[in-house]
Amino acid sequence: MNWDEKDIEVVLTAVGFPHIHIQLETETSQRQITEAHFERWFGEGEGERVGYGRRLQTGGLTQKEVAQVETLYRQQLLAQVVGWETAVAFILAH
Structure with a gap:
């Protein structure tokens, strides 16, 4: 959540x-x-849950700029192991 x-x-x-x-x-x-992370972050979201891409647009980025962010994230992060924090x-x- x-x-x-x-x-x-x-x-x-x-x-x-x-x-x-x-x-x-x-x-x-x-x-x-994984690909599933990107689908969750930049996809349409479910119900009231808004994805990261939508939050970037709400913050003022254009759809094209959000697509650029997604591309950069994919290039740098896909299949990489990263430190992850969960509250x-x-x-x-x-």
């Missing part, structure tokens, strides 16, 4: 949890970048 700590807190408060504790931890791993939220709400 593309949520941050504040988003989670707002949702939990809205559904009636007055006491919320969120602990964020970062997991680090090695990941090989994990542990939530206690009552």
